[in-house]
Amino acid sequence: MIKPELLIEKMDTIRKQNPLLHVITNRVAINDSANGALAIGASPIMAEAHEEVAEIAAISNALELNIGNLTPYSIQSMMLSGHAANEAGVPVVLDPVGAGATSFRLNTVRNLFDELDIAIVRGNAGEIAAIAGANWGAKGVDAGAANGDILPLAVQVARRYHTVVAVSGTTDTITDGKQAYLVRNGHPLFPIMTGSGCLNGVIQAGYAAVSANFLEASVAASANYAIAGQIAGERSGGPGTFRQLLMDELYTLNAEKIQKYADLEEVKLP
Amino acid sequence: MIKPELLIEKMDTIRKQNPLLHVITNRVAINDSANGALAIGASPIMAEAHEEVAEIAAISNALELNIGNLTPYSIQSMMLSGHAANEAGVPVVLDPVGAGATSFRLNTVRNLFDELDIAIVRGNAGEIAAIAGANWGAKGVDAGAANGDILPLAVQVARRYHTVVAVSGTTDTITDGKQAYLVRNGHPLFPIMTGSGCLNGVIQAGYAAVSANFLEASVAASANYAIAGQIAGERSGGPGTFRQLLMDELYTLNAEKIQKYADLEEVKLP
Amino acid sequence: MIKPELLIEKMDTIRKQNPLLHVITNRVAINDSANGALAIGASPIMAEAHEEVAEIAAISNALELNIGNLTPYSIQSMMLSGHAANEAGVPVVLDPVGAGATSFRLNTVRNLFDELDIAIVRGNAGEIAAIAGANWGAKGVDAGAANGDILPLAVQVARRYHTVVAVSGTTDTITDGKQAYLVRNGHPLFPIMTGSGCLNGVIQAGYAAVSANFLEASVAASANYAIAGQIAGERSGGPGTFRQLLMDELYTLNAEKIQKYADLEEVKLP
Numbered sequence: 049m050i051k052p053e054l055l056i057e058k059m060d061t062i063r064k065q066n067p068l069l070h071v072i073t074n075r076v077a078i079n080d081s082a083n084g085a086l087a088i089g090a091s092p093i094m095a096e097a098h099e100e101v102a103e104i105a106a107i108s109n110a111l112e113l114n115i116g117n118l119t120p121y122s123i124q125s126m127m128l129s130g131h132a133a134n135e136a137g138v139p140v141v142l143d144p145v146g147a148g149a150t151s152f153r154l155n156t157v158r159n160l161f162d163e164l165d166i167a168i169v170r171g172n173a174g175e176i177a178a179i180a181g182a183n184w185g186a187k188g189v190d191a192g193a194a195n196g197d198i199l200p201l202a203v204q205v206a207r208r209y210h211t212v213v214a215v216s217g218t219t220d221t222i223t224d225g226k227q228a229y230l231v232r233n234g235h236p237l238f239p240i241m242t243g244s245g246c247l248n249g250v251i252q253a254g255y256a257a258v259s260a261n262f263l264e265a266s267v268a269a270s271a272n273y274a275i276a277g278q279i280a281g282e283r284s285g286g287p288g289t290f291r292q293l294l295m296d297e298l299y300t301l302n303a304e305k306i307q308k309y310a311d312l313e314e315v316k317l318p
Numbered sequence: 319m320i321k322p323e324l325l326i327e328k329m330d331t332i333r334k335q336n337p338l339l340h341v342i343t344n345r346v347a348i349n350d351s352a353n354g355a356l357a358i359g360a361s362p363i364m365a366e367a368h369e370e371v372a373e374i375a376a377i378s379n380a381l382e383l384n385i386g387n388l389t390p391y392s393i394q395s396m397m398l399s400g401h402a403a404n405e406a407g408v409p410v411v412l413d414p415v416g417a418g419a420t421s422f423r424l425n426t427v428r429n430l431f432d433e434l435d436i437a438i439v440r441g442n443a444g445e446i447a448a449i450a451g452a453n454w455g456a457k458g459v460d461a462g463a464a465n466g467d468i469l470p471l472a473v474q475v476a477r478r479y480h481t482v483v484a485v486s487g488t489t490d491t492i493t494d495g496k497q498a499y500l501v502r503n504g505h506p507l508f509p510i511m512t513g514s515g516c517l518n519g520v521i522q523a524g525y526a527a528v529s530a531n532f533l534e535a536s537v538a539a540s541a542n543y544a545i546a547g548q549i550a551g552e553r554s555g556g557p558g559t560f561r562q563l564l565m566d567e568l569y570t571l572n573a574e575k576i577q578k579y580a581d582l583e584e585v586k587l588p
Numbered sequence: 589m590i591k592p593e594l595l596i597e598k599m600d601t602i603r604k605q606n607p608l609l610h611v612i613t614n615r616v617a618i619n620d621s622a623n624g625a626l627a628i629g630a631s632p633i634m635a636e637a638h639e640e641v642a643e644i645a646a647i648s649n650a651l652e653l654n655i656g657n658l659t660p661y662s663i664q665s666m667m668l669s670g671h672a673a674n675e676a677g678v679p680v681v682l683d684p685v686g687a688g689a690t691s692f693r694l695n696t697v698r699n700l701f702d703e704l705d706i707a708i709v710r711g712n713a714g715e716i717a718a719i720a721g722a723n724w725g726a727k728g729v730d731a732g733a734a735n736g737d738i739l740p741l742a743v744q745v746a747r748r749y750h751t752v753v754a755v756s757g758t759t760d761t762i763t764d765g766k767q768a769y770l771v772r773n774g775h776p777l778f779p780i781m782t783g784s785g786c787l788n789g790v791i792q793a794g795y796a797a798v799s800a801n802f803l804e805a806s807v808a809a810s811a812n813y814a815i816a817g818q819i820a821g822e823r824s825g826g827p828g829t830f831r832q833l834l835m836d837e838l839y840t841l842n843a844e845k846i847q848k849y850a851d852l853e854e855v856k857l858p
Binding site: 344345346347349350386387388389390416419420422423509510511512513554555556557558559561562 | 615618619622623626627632633634635636637639640643644831832833834835836837838839840
C-alpha cells in the first residue's frame, strides 16, 4: 500500500537529483510543460530536431512523448528519441493526446507501443479507451469523461503493453495490470486549463526519472500534481489565476500539505 | 437593435452546447487561444497536420483560421480544413494577422477569401484596410490604429466578400455590409497582451458555432470579450496580471456584469 | 561609468520610439518573449517564413535570433533575416540557447557568427563558455552556473567576434572586450521561469534598437530586466505568479524604482 510518506519522498528526490527531462510535446502545452517541470525541480529540454533528439534522449533521465500536435516530422522525432532512450535505459512516458479523435493519432500511438518500451502511458479516459479498442465517445482533446468504468480497460492496456497506465480525471486511476490505485485529489478547474493533462505527463516523467518502480512513480506523480492543483483551485478566481497558482503550488508543495490532502485508495484487481 | 439580453443569451448557449472549435493559429497565441476557448465553455482542438485537418474540421462546430505564423504548410492546412468546413456547413472565421505587413500575407488572405466562404473576418484597422486595398500605415502585427474612419472600409470588405467584418480597436466596429455596430467596451491593456486579438478571433468562432446570424454572433463575441477585458483591466496591475484575470473574467462573466458594462451603438449605413 | 540615469533614459527612449523587433525564437519562449517586448514598449513581430523574413528584418529596428528550437528550416530563416538586417544596418542580437548541449547547436552558433555581424550575444555561463571552446559542464538549456570565472571567457568571445557579450546569471556580466560591467540585481525565481533568459535576449534587442552604443544598451537591458524581476520576485508566491508580475513590473518600471534598486559595478580589464 502506497502511503503519503512515499509521495513526500519522491517529491524530495526530484528536488535533490534535478533530473534532466527530454520532452517532445505540442505547441499548446510546451510552455506550461517546461514551467511545470522546473517547478517540481527537474530540468526540461524540449528538443525535436532530428539532428539532436537521439543524442539528448540518451543523456536524459526520462523522455516524455506527447502526440498533441502530430506531424510526420514529430513522429520521426519520437521514434528516434524513443529508440535512443530504450537503448540507454532511460524511461519513456507516453501521452496519447486525442488518441480517439482521428485514425492518424490512434495508428501513431499503436506504432509507438509496437516499437518502444513505454514505462508509463498517461491519458484521459477517452484516450485510454481508444488504445484498448473501446468506444468512449471522446469530444476534442480535453475530453474528461467520468472514470467509473475505466479500470478494466486500463488494466487491459497495462497488461497488453507491459506498462503502467495512469488515467486522469475527476478521480485518477493508476495500474500496472497487477495493482491499482485511485487518487481522489484534484479540482474542477483542471480541465479548463489547456495542457493541464500534458503537464501531468511531464510530471510523470519527472517521477519516473528518479524511480525504479514505475507504478509508485506514477501514483506519486498523479497524487502530488492533483494535490497542488486542489490547493491552487481553492485559492484561485478562475482558470487564469489557477494556472499560475498551480505552478506556485508545485514549487512550494511540502510534506505538511501532502499529509493533509492526500486521498489515495488501493483497489483489488480480480 | 442588439441589446444586452442577446449577449447574455449567446454566452449561455455556448456554455450549454460546449461547441467543438477547430483552431489553426500561430505559435505565439496558441496557448492563450485554447485557454480562452475553454474559459467561455467551448472545446478547442488545435490540429494542423494535413493527415487529419479535413476530418477534424468536418466534425467541428466552427473553424478558425489565423495567419499569424504563415508557412506553405499551414496555408495548405487552412485550405484543406476550410474546404471541408464549407462542405459540411461549418462556419469559418478568418483572422488576417499582419495582412498589411508583407505581400506574402496579403496574397494568402486574398486566396483564402477567393477559395472559401468566410462567415466572419476579424482584424485590426490596419489589417481590414489592407484587405480593402487601402493604406493604413500598420506597424507590426499588434498595430492598433484609431478606428474612426474604418467603417467605410469595413463595409466595403463585408460587401465584396459577403462576410461579417469585425474590426477590433479602442472601439470595435462590426458590420455585415447592411447593418453596423460599435462596441465601446475594452481596456488599454488589450494591445499590450500579445495574442489578445487572436483570442478575439477564436471567441468569434465560439459564438459563430452556436448562431445562425453571424452579425449577432460577432457583436456578442466582441462585446462580451471587451467587457471581460474591461473588468480584468480594472483589477490588474499590468499586462501580466491582466492576461490571467481576462481568463478568469471570461469564465465568470455573467448577466449582471454584461447588463452593467455593455456599451453598444447601432450605426446607420448610407 | 554607466549610472542609473542612463538606464532610465534608455527605458524612456524605448517607450517613446516604440521600436519594431523582429524575433525568431523557440516555441517555448515565444509567447513570453512577445509579451515582454510589448511590456517594455516595443512592437514584436515573430515571423519565420522564408517568404517574408528578409523583408521584415530590413524594416525592423532590431533582429533577435534565438536557437532554442533549431531546425534546418529555422536556421535558414535566421540566415536570411540576419543578412537582410546586416545590409540594412539593423542590429542583430543572438541568443545561443543550449550551445554546449549538442554539436548541432554549437556548429550553428559558429556559422551564425561567421556569416553575420552580431551586435550582442546573450547567454548563460555554459553557453558563452561553449562558444569560447571551454567546458563549463552545462546541464540542459536552463543551466545557470555561478558566474565567478566567466569574465575572461566573455572577454575572449567579445574580442574574437567584435561583439558585446552579456552573460546572465546570479550576477550578470557584460563586456565588449574593452570595458566590463557586473549587474548584481535579479531574483532566484528567474531560472525557475522557462524562457526568462530568452526574454532577456529580446529585451537586449529592444535596447539595441534605440542605441548606437551596444555596450550601454546591453548593460541597461540587463539591469532593467533584472530590477523588474527582483521587484516581481519580492511580491510573488512562486514561479507562476513571478512570471505575471515580471510582465507587470517591466510595464510599470520607473525612474524611482531604478534609482532605488540599481546595483552596477564596472570591472577593470587587464
